[in-house]
Each structure stands twice: as structure tokens, then as C-alpha cells.
Amino acid sequence: MRKILVTAVSGDIANGILKILQEQDAELYGCDVNSIAAGMDRVKKFWQSRYAVEEGYTEELLGKCLEYGITHLIPVNEREIEVVSDNRKLFEEHGIKIVIQDERILDICLDKYKTAQLLTDNGFDVPDTYVNPCLIEVDGSSYICKPRKSNGSKGIQIYSAGEIADIKKRYYADETAFNNINDNIQGEDCVYQRYIDSDEEYTIGVFRDIAVINTIAFRRELKNGYSNIVKLSNAGEYAELAIRIAKLLNLKGYINIQLRKKDDRLYIFEINPRISGTVRFRHMLGFTDVLWWLDMLDNIAVPEFRCEYNEAVGIRELNEKYVILKT
The missing domain is CATH 3.30.470.20 (ATP-grasp fold, B domain)
Incomplete structure (x- = not known):
């Protein structure tokens, strides 16, 4: 019987996965950074985990896998996927199979700018994408500013052509101030992508x-x-x-x-x-x-x-x- 650990079980993706796995002949385990999580009643054993960026996350996760005899690990959110990927050999050495993409695909696809570059270079239609907004030619188009390395709608801001022009002026006037232009994406690298209306x-x-x-x-x-x-x-x-x-x-x-x-x-x-x-x-x-x-x-x-x-x-x-x- 498979013993499957699903992470981030307070989220919609993990709960979709758990609903599917509940129909199978499998023993389910779950963890989340919250002490009470929506999916905790769908698993045999639930525990509150550290954040993936915290020191000791990998050691704790591997320890739990060994304690409960986990055969398959499904990391769900991007931060967990990145950390588990960096340490995948530790899990594989113990016979734990990970539902995760290979390092090359993660490196490209978890980075919106690298994704846009690869697709553009290979003839796919991609909205114009920039890391530096000063390279944007103001032509009346709006642009979406979003975190370069995370998914979902969190932190997304749409700027009109006039606002893009203002951002460029502010950047040239004070490069340091530019780093805090988007209050929704504090401390994260961003990409600016032409808005497809x-x-x-x-x-x-x-x-x-x-x-x-x-x-x-x-x-x-x-x-x-x-x-x-x-x-x-x-x-x-x-x-x-x-x-x-x-x-x-x-x-x-x-x-x-x-x-x-x-x-x-x-x-x-x-x-x-x-x-x-x-x-x-x-x-x-x-x-x-x-x-x-x-x-x-x-x-x-x-x-x-x-x-x-x-x-x-x-x-x-x-x-x-x-x-x-x-x-």
C-alpha cells in the first residue's frame, strides 16, 4: 500500500489531491504551516510543519517521512517544491518517491522571465515581458506587474500606460525608490508583462x-x-x-x-x-x-x-x- 504525504493541506490544490487519493487504496498523511488546516480530517496523521524557508524544514520533513514509512511525497506549493527539489537526493536515498518536476523544468518554469524567454525564442506567442520597466516602450498598453518567482494572483498589480511612464521617470530619478513602487510585492523581484485584454x-x-x-x-x-x-x-x-x-x-x-x-x-x-x-x-x-x-x-x-x-x-x-x- 502506498503511504502518501501531501503538504500544504490548508490549500485548494492539496485538498483536491486528497479528495482524489481518498478514493484509492492508500494511507494518507498531511502537513501544513497552520495548526488547523482544511485537509487535516482527510488524512490518517496530520502535523503542523515549519515554513519551507525556515532552517530545519528539510530535516523535519524527512524525519516525518521516515517515522511514518512514507513511500510517496507530494510537495504542493512553490517554496516547498524548490526546497524539496534542492534536497531530492536525501529523500530518494531512503526510497521515497517524489511527485516533482526535474530541476531544469523547475528552474525555467518557476521563473516567469525565463519562461517567457524560452517560449519567445521557440516561436510561441508571449506577451512582451520585462524585468526592467525602463525598457518598456510606452505605446498605450497596460502592463501587469507580478512576482517573478511565484504563482497565483497574490501581489499582482495592473499599471496603465501613464503609470508605466511615471514608473520610468521615478526609476531614473531614484533607483532605490523604484524597489518599493509596488507595495504588493515587497522584497520580491518582479516582471512586467503586457496585459492581454x-x-x-x-x-x-x-x-x-x-x-x-x-x-x-x-x-x-x-x-x-x-x-x-x-x-x-x-x-x-x-x-x-x-x-x-x-x-x-x-x-x-x-x-x-x-x-x-x-x-x-x-x-x-x-x-x-x-x-x-x-x-x-x-x-x-x-x-x-x-x-x-x-x-x-x-x-x-x-x-x-x-x-x-x-x-x-x-x-x-x-x-x-x-x-x-x-x-
């Missing part, structure tokens, strides 16, 4: 094993940074694009591609090299990437995916529960 936003899931490349695409509507409503899209252009990227990256495992469509062009603005927020939406349609990744690590062949539905609309709902009840 379109309500057609898509998320594409891609899983690759040695023999197959499986893809699934959704048009999505966001609420508070999450995919609140997803609509299945079977258009071949999304599968074709995803397959090209999978081959470019020499992908093994899962990634998620974020893009906007405008004037029949697909502008890729982000690639998430991890299990993503639509994980359970995908699973419910037979795109079982969490299980495929575990199988791949256990040398079990991954089947070719064929979606049986022509139309599917998914919605994320709220629910209430008690995670602790004592009499």
Missing part, C-alpha cells in the same frame, strides 16, 4: 510519460485568483500547443499552461510546473494526472487519454465542515 483565458493540463502525451483544456472564469467556473474546450489548437511545449521541455510528469486568446493568437503568460488548481475538475473527466504520476514513479504504464465528453461545465462550490469534534 481578453476575457478568453484558458488553462491547459499536460501529462507526459515515455509513451503518451495527454492534454486537457478549459476556458476558465476566475474569482479571487481561483478557477471558479471551468468549461471544457476540445479545440485541437490547445492540444497542439501543449504537445509542442511538452516536447520542447522534454516533459515527464505534469505541467499546467496558462494563456489568453486574442485575435486568434494564443498568448502564453505562465507555465506552472506542478499539480494545479483544476486538479479535481480534470480528474472527474478522466484526466487522472495525480494517479498517472504516482503510477509513473512505480513503473506502471500510463494510458492514453480520450475525453468522452463534448461539453462539460464545472463550478467550484463552498462547503462547511468541522475538522475537530470532541465530546
Whole structure:
């Protein structure tokens, strides 16, 4: 029986993973930086963990894995993924299999600027992306400023063309002051990306094993940074694009591609090299990437995916529960 540890179980991604794994013959464990977490009732054993950036995080995580005989580890958020990746040999030496991308893909895809450079160099449509806003040619376009090395909507700020012009003036006047222009991204390197004004936003899931490349695409509507409503899209252009990227990256495992469509062009603005927020939406349609990744690590062949539905609309709902009840 697999003994699987999932991290960050207060978040939506981890809970999607846990809901999937609860249906399997597996023993589940979970940890989170919070003492009370939404997924703590879905696991056999839960504990409060250190932050991934804290000293001793890796030693504590490995110690818990050995204590409970963990066979498979699923780090969920970006900081944890980076730290576990840097120490993956420690876990592998103890026979612990990690659901994680290889170092090269993480290095590129956890960095929005490197991602944009790679895609641009290989002929994909990407919004103009800058680290230094002084290189932006003010032409009436708005730009999104966001953390260079984290995902989601936290810290994102949209600047108009006039505001970009003002930022350039302030930068030239005082380079030190520029570092604090965006109060939402304190202390983090940023990228400035041309805003693609379109309500057609898509998320594409891609899983690759040695023999197959499986893809699934959704048009999505966001609420508070999450995919609140997803609509299945079977258009071949999304599968074709995803397959090209999978081959470019020499992908093994899962990634998620974020893009906007405008004037029949697909502008890729982000690639998430991890299990993503639509994980359970995908699973419910037979795109079982969490299980495929575990199988791949256990040398079990991954089947070719064929979606049986022509139309599917998914919605994320709220629910209430008690995670602790004592009499």
C-alpha cells in the first residue's frame, strides 16, 4: 500500500489531491504551516510543519517521512517544491518517491522571465515581458506587474500606460525608490508583462510519460485568483500547443499552461510546473494526472487519454465542515 504525504493541506490544490487519493487504496498523511488546516480530517496523521524557508524544514520533513514509512511525497506549493527539489537526493536515498518536476523544468518554469524567454525564442506567442520597466516602450498598453518567482494572483498589480511612464521617470530619478513602487510585492523581484485584454483565458493540463502525451483544456472564469467556473474546450489548437511545449521541455510528469486568446493568437503568460488548481475538475473527466504520476514513479504504464465528453461545465462550490469534534 502506498503511504502518501501531501503538504500544504490548508490549500485548494492539496485538498483536491486528497479528495482524489481518498478514493484509492492508500494511507494518507498531511502537513501544513497552520495548526488547523482544511485537509487535516482527510488524512490518517496530520502535523503542523515549519515554513519551507525556515532552517530545519528539510530535516523535519524527512524525519516525518521516515517515522511514518512514507513511500510517496507530494510537495504542493512553490517554496516547498524548490526546497524539496534542492534536497531530492536525501529523500530518494531512503526510497521515497517524489511527485516533482526535474530541476531544469523547475528552474525555467518557476521563473516567469525565463519562461517567457524560452517560449519567445521557440516561436510561441508571449506577451512582451520585462524585468526592467525602463525598457518598456510606452505605446498605450497596460502592463501587469507580478512576482517573478511565484504563482497565483497574490501581489499582482495592473499599471496603465501613464503609470508605466511615471514608473520610468521615478526609476531614473531614484533607483532605490523604484524597489518599493509596488507595495504588493515587497522584497520580491518582479516582471512586467503586457496585459492581454481578453476575457478568453484558458488553462491547459499536460501529462507526459515515455509513451503518451495527454492534454486537457478549459476556458476558465476566475474569482479571487481561483478557477471558479471551468468549461471544457476540445479545440485541437490547445492540444497542439501543449504537445509542442511538452516536447520542447522534454516533459515527464505534469505541467499546467496558462494563456489568453486574442485575435486568434494564443498568448502564453505562465507555465506552472506542478499539480494545479483544476486538479479535481480534470480528474472527474478522466484526466487522472495525480494517479498517472504516482503510477509513473512505480513503473506502471500510463494510458492514453480520450475525453468522452463534448461539453462539460464545472463550478467550484463552498462547503462547511468541522475538522475537530470532541465530546
